[in-house]
Amino acid sequence: xxxxPTVFVIDDDQAVRDAISLLLRADGLAVxxxxxxxxxxxxxxxxxxxxxxxxxxxxxxxxLDLQKQLRARGSRIPILFMTGHGDVPMAIxxxxxxxxxxxxxxFQGELLLERVRExxxxxxxxxxxxxxxxxxxxxxxxxxxxEWEVLDRVAAGQYNKVIAAELGISLSTVEIHRKRxxxxxxxxxxSDLIRTLALANERE
Amino acid sequence: MSRFRSVLARIIGLVDxxxxxxxxxxxxxxxxxxxELEERVRARTAELMAxxxxxxxxxxxxxxxxxxxxxxxxxxRQLTEHIREVFWVYGVAEERLLYVSPVYEEIWGHPAQSLxxxxxxxxxxxxxxxxxxxxxxxxEKLESGVxxxxxxxxxxxxxxRWVWDRGFPIRDAAGHAYRIAGLAEDITLRKLAxxxxxxxxxxxxKTSRLSLAVEMAxxxxxxxxxxxxxxxxxxxxxxxxxxxxxIDPRALTGALxxxxxxxxxxxxxxxxxxxxxxKHPAVQTAIQLNALIHAVxxxxxxxxxxxxxxxxxxxxxxxxxxxxxxxxxxxxxxxxIRNAIxxxxxxxxxxxxxxLRTTLDSPSTVLITVRDTxxxxxxxxxxxxxxxxxxTKPxxxxxxxxVSRSIIESQGGELWATANPDRGLSFHFTLPVHSSxxxxxxx
Numbered sequence: 163x164x165x166x167p168t169v170f171v172i173d174d175d176q177a178v179r180d181a182i183s184l185l186l187r188a189d190g191l192a193v194x195x196x197x198x199x200x201x202x203x204x205x206x207x208x209x210x211x212x213x214x215x216x217x218x219x220x221x222x223x224x225x226l227d228l229q230k231q232l233r234a235r236g237s238r239i240p241i242l243f244m245t246g247h248g249d250v251p252m253a254i255x256x257x258x259x260x261x262x263x264x265x266x267x268x269f270q271g272e273l274l275l276e277r278v279r280e281x282x283x284x285x286x287x288x289x290x291x292x293x294x295x296x297x298x299x300x301x302x303x304x305x306x307x308x309e310w311e312v313l314d315r316v317a318a319g320q321y322n323k324v325i326a327a328e329l330g331i332s333l334s335t336v337e338i339h340r341k342r343x344x345x346x347x348x349x350x351x352x353s354d355l356i357r358t359l360a361l362a363n364e365r366e
Numbered sequence: 367m368s369r370f371r372s373v374l375a376r377i378i379g380l381v382d383x384x385x386x387x388x389x390x391x392x393x394x395x396x397x398x399x400x401x402e403l404e405e406r407v408r409a410r411t412a413e414l415m416a417x418x419x420x421x422x423x424x425x426x427x428x429x430x431x432x433x434x435x436x437x438x439x440x441x442x443r444q445l446t447e448h449i450r451e452v453f454w455v456y457g458v459a460e461e462r463l464l465y466v467s468p469v470y471e472e473i474w475g476h477p478a479q480s481l482x483x484x485x486x487x488x489x490x491x492x493x494x495x496x497x498x499x500x501x502x503x504x505x506e507k508l509e510s511g512v513x514x515x516x517x518x519x520x521x522x523x524x525x526x527r528w529v530w531d532r533g534f535p536i537r538d539a540a541g542h543a544y545r546i547a548g549l550a551e552d553i554t555l556r557k558l559a560x561x562x563x564x565x566x567x568x569x570x571x572k573t574s575r576l577s578l579a580v581e582m583a584x585x586x587x588x589x590x591x592x593x594x595x596x597x598x599x600x601x602x603x604x605x606x607x608x609x610x611x612x613i614d615p616r617a618l619t620g621a622l623x624x625x626x627x628x629x630x631x632x633x634x635x636x637x638x639x640x641x642x643x644x645k646h647p648a649v650q651t652a653i654q655l656n657a658l659i660h661a662v663x664x665x666x667x668x669x670x671x672x673x674x675x676x677x678x679x680x681x682x683x684x685x686x687x688x689x690x691x692x693x694x695x696x697x698x699x700x701x702x703i704r705n706a707i708x709x710x711x712x713x714x715x716x717x718x719x720x721x722l723r724t725t726l727d728s729p730s731t732v733l734i735t736v737r738d739t740x741x742x743x744x745x746x747x748x749x750x751x752x753x754x755x756x757x758t759k760p761x762x763x764x765x766x767x768x769v770s771r772s773i774i775e776s777q778g779g780e781l782w783a784t785a786n787p788d789r790g791l792s793f794h795f796t797l798p799v800h801s802s803x804x805x806x807x808x809x
Contacts, residue, residue: 177592177627177628181597181599181621181628188603246588268594268599
């Protein structure tokens with residue numbers, strides 16, 4: 163998480179790889195280049211924050227295959243595809259599979275830089291959100307079954323009295339459970355509580 | 367015949383009676399006379415019997431001939447009246463048509479009788495454009511007895527029909543052609559089919575040229591985009607550095623050198639492509655297939671590499687030259703290789719083997735095989751494989767195999783596919799060996 167967001171350029175054409183790397187570095191971005199999708203997948207970079215600038219058509223594992231592999235591993239890193247002439251059907255497949263964007267070779271350097279910056283911002287946002295989601299899930303895991311029952315009903319907007327009657331416990335017991343839940347979830351208010359719950363329940 | 371027999375019987379009966387009467391009337395006559403008479407009667411009877419037999423045989427033979435003649439006349443009539451061709455007989459001495467079969471009316475639209483009455487009618491019905499040629503051939507026919515012409519006729523209803531008319535001489539014992547017999551056939555449908563075929567071939571030639579152009583343009587675009595993308599990125603990186611006043615001469619020099627290199631690389635790609643299509647005057651030339659296959663493989667390097675396919679070449683050592691249009695054959699090889707690549711792209715994790723083989727199939731044919739380890743085809747798909755616009759691929763047009771087959775057939779070869787015993791398909795095509803190279807091995 164503390165690594166510098168990096169642009170991973172993956173293209174089998176050495177000149178293209180080198181030129182794009184230079185272009186991005188000239189703009190002050192951290193760049194790492196890879197000659198094939200396989201080399202990238204096997205490197206530690208695959209865990210790091212940033213974005214991918216990926217050639218759609220490569221020998222061995224294609225750009226589309228790499229996209230599939232990354233998604234299967236749960237990686238949400240944004241992917242900017244580069245396509246050659248006549249690769250439009252592939253580009254469409256890439257977009258359907260959740261690609262960030264695609265650029266047709268040769269492309270304007272300005273456009274690449276702009277899209278790369280947007281991709282990096284998206285990646286940071288996604289990672290922050292993911293971290294918060296993980297944190298919320300971790301806190302919720304601390305709750306006892308009884309506290310869950312109370313939380314469910316509080317979140318549904320029920321009054322303590324109703325909850326006590328439904329669960330067959332005293333009002334003061336409900337209040338104690340409720341206080342514990344607030345503490346465990348580090349919630350200051352009912353809206354904090356509900357936000358944490360919603361965050362944890364969010365689908366990726 | 368039975369009448370002859372009964373007459374004969376009566377004669378024999380009279381003789382017998384006379385013989386019986388003789389001894390009764392003149393018993394006193396000498397037995398010598400008796401004997402002599404008897405002997406004469408016997409001889410006469412034998413003569414008559416022999417004559418009778420000869421006559422009977424003659425009659426039988428004549429009846430047979432008559433029957434055979436009637437049969438053959440009947441057969442002739444049936445033949446001439448039922449075949450689709452007009453049968454005609456021209457008498458050289460008579461200087462007119464002696465016979466014309468009734469189907470004349472069906473083809474020409476005039477009754478056959480009118481042709482017998484006005485012998486020159488047929489030449490009047492010949493299309494004006496063809497008439498001089500046909501008239502000349504007709505005069506020639508009167509000399510040689512031989513006639514073989516295709517011409518158009520204009521029917522009374524204005525319809526035009528194509529006729530194939532040919533005659534041959536019938537000679538007498540002295541070898542003089544005294545008659546000319548002939549057949550005239552309505553070949554309108556065949557002519558139309560030929561016309562259509564010719565039009566299709568012209569279309570096909572255009573199509574294959576067009577696919578070739580599209581093919582070249584597409585490959586050119588794809589290959590040139592790589593150095594172009596690099597050039598643009600390098601140049602813009604330089605601009606970025608300059609704008610930010612981060613002028614590191616080494617970085618700028620390196621990037622600009624790369625701009626130059628990539629520009630040269632793009633030029634090289636164009637040159638290579640130009641070599642491939644350079645000057646192509648003769649449609650069919652003597653070509654070395656092995657070299658052609660090497661050239662196509664070289665040209666497709668990128669595509670093969672990207673598909674993760676390394677072709678295995680099993681090329682015959684001393685292959686004779688073939689006679690073909692090299693650009694078109696290149697296109698076919700390219701299509702078959704691409705087809706194999708695409709077939710293997712559809713399989714997951716299976717080995718991708720592409721084999722290109724050339725063999726001398728017979729002294730006059732070379733066989734080329736492109737073998738893949740793709741998914742193969744179902745029976746239904748296999749049957750439709752060479753139909754235009756048939757494809758099993760999501761992005762295909764379904765033209766390449768049908769164009770390939772037409773190209774090979776137009777070069778005098780054949781193209782077909784077989785399923786491999788293990789997996790995948792093999793495509794085979796043949797090309798005729800260049801005649802002057804049939805025996806000498808290629809360099």
